[in-house]
Amino acid sequence: PIRSQPVGREPTAMACTQRPSTTDKAIDGSVSFAHTKMSAYFPSRATVSQAPGRAKVLKLALFAFFVVTRALHPMLIDQSKSDGKILYAKNTPVVMNKILTVFLMNLLALLSGGWSGVRLCWQPRCLIVFGLIGTVYALGDFLEMLSLATLTGGVYQVLLQTKLMITALMCWWLKGSRQTALQWHVLFSMFLAMSSFVLVDQGGESGGAASLPLLAVLCVMLKVVVSCYCAVLSEKYLKAFSDMPLFAKISGLSTTWALASLLLCGTEPQVASHGFFAHWDSVTWLVTWSFVVKTVSTMYLLQALDSVQKNIGEALAVIVIYVGQVAMAGFSEAFELSVFLLAVLVVALVKTYLIAPKPEAAKQQRPAPPAASSAAAARRMKLVSLNSEGTPLMQNLGVNTFTCEVSGLLPPGVFYGMLGGVYPVCGSTHPSSPRHAELVMLAHAPVDGKKPGPSSPAPEAPFMPCQSLTVLGHVRDPLPRESVSAEQCMKDVEKAREQLHDKVTGGDLLA
Numbered sequence: 001p002i003r004s005q006p007v008g009r010e011p012t013a014m015a016c017t018q019r020p021s022t023t024d025k026a027i028d029g030s031v032s033f034a035h036t037k038m039s040a041y042f043p044s045r046a047t048v049s050q051a052p053g054r055a056k057v058l059k060l061a062l063f064a065f066f067v068v069t070r071a072l073h074p075m076l077i078d079q080s081k082s083d084g085k086i087l088y089a090k091n092t093p094v095v096m097n098k099i100l101t102v103f104l105m106n107l108l109a110l111l112s113g114g115w116s117g118v119r120l121c122w123q124p125r126c127l128i129v130f131g132l133i134g135t136v137y138a139l140g141d142f143l144e145m146l147s148l149a150t151l152t153g154g155v156y157q158v159l160l161q162t163k164l165m166i167t168a169l170m171c172w173w174l175k176g177s178r179q180t181a182l183q184w185h186v187l188f189s190m191f192l193a194m195s196s197f198v199l200v201d202q203g204g205e206s207g208g209a210a211s212l213p214l215l216a217v218l219c220v221m222l223k224v225v226v227s228c229y230c231a232v233l234s235e236k237y238l239k240a241f242s243d244m245p246l247f248a249k250i251s252g253l254s255t256t257w258a259l260a261s262l263l264l265c266g267t268e269p270q271v272a273s274h275g276f277f278a279h280w281d282s283v284t285w286l287v288t289w290s291f292v293v294k295t296v297s298t299m300y301l302l303q304a305l306d307s308v309q310k311n312i313g314e315a316l317a318v319i320v321i322y323v324g325q326v327a328m329a330g331f332s333e334a335f336e337l338s339v340f341l342l343a344v345l346v347v348a349l350v351k352t353y354l355i356a357p358k359p360e361a362a363k364q365q366r367p368a369p370p371a372a373s374s375a376a377a378a379r380r381m382k383l384v385s386l387n388s389e390g391t392p393l394m395q396n397l398g399v400n401t402f403t404c405e406v407s408g409l410l411p412p413g414v415f416y417g418m419l420g421g422v423y424p425v426c427g428s429t430h431p432s433s434p435r436h437a438e439l440v441m442l443a444h445a446p447v448d449g450k451k452p453g454p455s456s457p458a459p460e461a462p463f464m465p466c467q468s469l470t471v472l473g474h475v476r477d478p479l480p481r482e483s484v485s486a487e488q489c490m491k492d493v494e495k496a497r498e499q500l501h502d503k504v505t506g507g508d509l510l511a
Contacts, residue, residue, distance in 0.1 A: 066313045069297060071320035073290045074153030077145075078325075080283040087279035089270045090145035091261055094138065097291035098258030104292070105251035112247070126244060126252035133230060134256030140226040141257075141291070142264045147219035152333075153325070157318045158197050158346055159220040164353055165191060166221070167228050183356050190349040197342040250299055315350040318343045381408040383420070383467040390438060397486050402439045406469050409434040414475040416442070416496035420464025426496035427469075431478060437469075440489075442497050473499050 047055050080086065102121075109117035120126070148156055165187045168179050179187070265271050270278065322343050325333035383406055390401030410429040419425045423441055430436040441462075475496050479488070 063313055065297070067316045067320060069290075069294055070157070070314050070317035071153075071324060073294055074148060074156050075321055075324055076283065076287050076290050077148045078153045080281075080287050081149075082279075084150075086145070086149045088284055089265060089268045089276070089278065090149060091142050091265045091268060092271070092276055092280070093284060093288040093291060094141040094145065094261045095258055095265060096288045097295065098138075098254045098261060100288070100292050101254040101295055102251055102258060104296070105247040105254065108247045109245070109251070112245075117245070117247075120245060120248040121251035123248070126248050127255060130249065130252040131256040134253045134258075135260040136226060136230050137253070138257050138260035138264060140223050140230060141261065143219045143223040143226065147216045147223065150213040150216040151220070153321050155197070156220060157314070157321055158194050158343065159217065160224060161190065161194060161315055161318070161346055161350055162221065163224045163228055164350065166224050180356065183353060186349055186353045186356060190346065190353065193342060193345045193349055197339065197346060200336070200339055200342060246299060250296060254295070312347075312351055312354065315347045318346060378470065378472050379408065380468050380470040381406040381410075383407075383464075383469050384435075393484060394438065397484075397489070399486060399489055400440070402441075403436065404439055404469065405436050407435075410437050411471060411474060413477040414492050414496075415471050416473055416475055416500050417469060417471040419469055420462065421466050421468060421470065422464065423462055424497075424500055425469075426475065426493050427471075428492075429478075439469075440493060442493060442500065472503060475499065 047058070077086075080088075106118055106121050109121050113120070144156075147159075151159075168183070168187060172178065265276070319340075322333070322340060326335045383404060385405045387403045389395075390399065390403060394401045404427075410427070412429055412431075412434070414426065414428045416424070416426050419439060419441075424443065425439045426442055427437040427439045430438075475492055
């Protein structure tokens with residue numbers, strides 16, 4: 001079956017039929033109650049379009065905040081230890097974190113939309129959709145606390161970088177996605193650098209690998225696997241349900257997260273024998289609030305930062321943690337040049353892997369022979385997901401589109417082709433994500449410029465014999481965002497129809 005595709009990406013210029021407008025959803029994915037508008041993006045899309053300079057400064061500030069929060073969180077857990085051990089029940093801060101998050105999100109819903117906003121946080125659809133994600137996230141937090149009970153924050157953050165290698169192996173095994181020879185060499189070099197960092201940092205006092213807690217390392221590896229799985233689920237659902245405000249998503253996610261974490265607390269004998277808040281102090285509450293900041297801020301940060309920036313930020317947190325532990329009086333870490341250089345090497349290798357050309361990108365960079373250019377234009381790609389709800393900009397223009405993700409790289413600009421092998425479509429490729437596009441059925445009536453009525457039926461994803469998207473030809477190059485209009489959309493559709501008609505009557509499509 002066709003899976004729901006996240007929406008809320010940058011708008012693309014495309015045409016289609018009219019669709020209903022919503023009174024509570026603004027153009028930038030925000031939700032308005034009365035005269036209060038709360039954007040799901042930071043900086044908001046209005047800021048990006050009206051003040052791009054300010055938006056860049058805000059994104060830079062977000063990136064710095066992202067690095068600092070990722071560094072402070074494991075450092076606070078280190079500070080909560082007594083003689084190198086966590087005395088309180090390890091999962092209790094996670095439970096309190098989720099309870100506080102649910103309370104804050106419901107308070108925000110009440111202030112933004114009254115009791116109708118609170119009801120959005122507790123709608124059954126919200127709780128059902130995010131129930132599985134919250135349960136898996138709870139397992140990840142439990143593994144994190146188990147590993148940090150014996151590992152330092154710096155070693156933990158370094159070991160987290162194995163997610164690149166584990167993700168590559170999972171994609172190769174599950175999806176057949178390949179890595180280039182350069183990427184595999186960088187991943188192997190990263191593994192050696194991380195192993196050296198852990199052995200040097202952990203073995204400096206006790207004399208080698210004998211001091212390395214293998215169970216804690218295994219917990220980190222399991223945490224990485226859980227995080228990769230959660231990332232897939234989050235991308236699929238957190239952005240797909242664009243009709244839900246962000247506070248409702250976080251509330252629904254945190255509700256099941258809290259329940260699952262509370263069940264995991266039952267596995268700790270310390271809770272039954274000494275009580276839930278045994279050995280809690282002010283630092284433990286700081287750990288709890290750091291969990292809250294980490295959870296809520298990540299939901300906003302992932303809207304503004306792409307995966308490359310996120311991974312680089314998490315890698316930079318390794319250096320921030322090490323420098324902080326050396327500089328702060330509460331830590332017994334002494335500066336060692338070898339450890340610092342290994343941390344810098346891990347960050348450099350992460351950056352090298354992320355900027356290395358992907359296999360499909362390398363193929364795209366190879367110029368095709370002139371004689372084969374027309375044949376190369378017709379490319380059939382596997383359809384990964386299809387969503388019947390278009391971007392907020394197209395909805396605001398009264399334009400009815402589909403958003404999709406394919407397994408290959410789509411050509412830049414506007415193209416025409418066949419969806420599922422039977423539906424002629426006109427598509428516009430996402431400017432920064434060539435695997436994503438916005439589609440309109442060529443069989444639909446063109447846009448007439450009128451605003452959609454509230455009773456207009458919403459489109460449904462069509463039945464397709466095969467899950468594919470075939471690109472047949474090029475319509476035009478990309479246009480600036482300011483040129484996106486219903487009139488331009490209609491021109492694109494008419495031109496796509498003409499070119500498809502010429503291809504069919506000329507026999508190229510049949511051939």
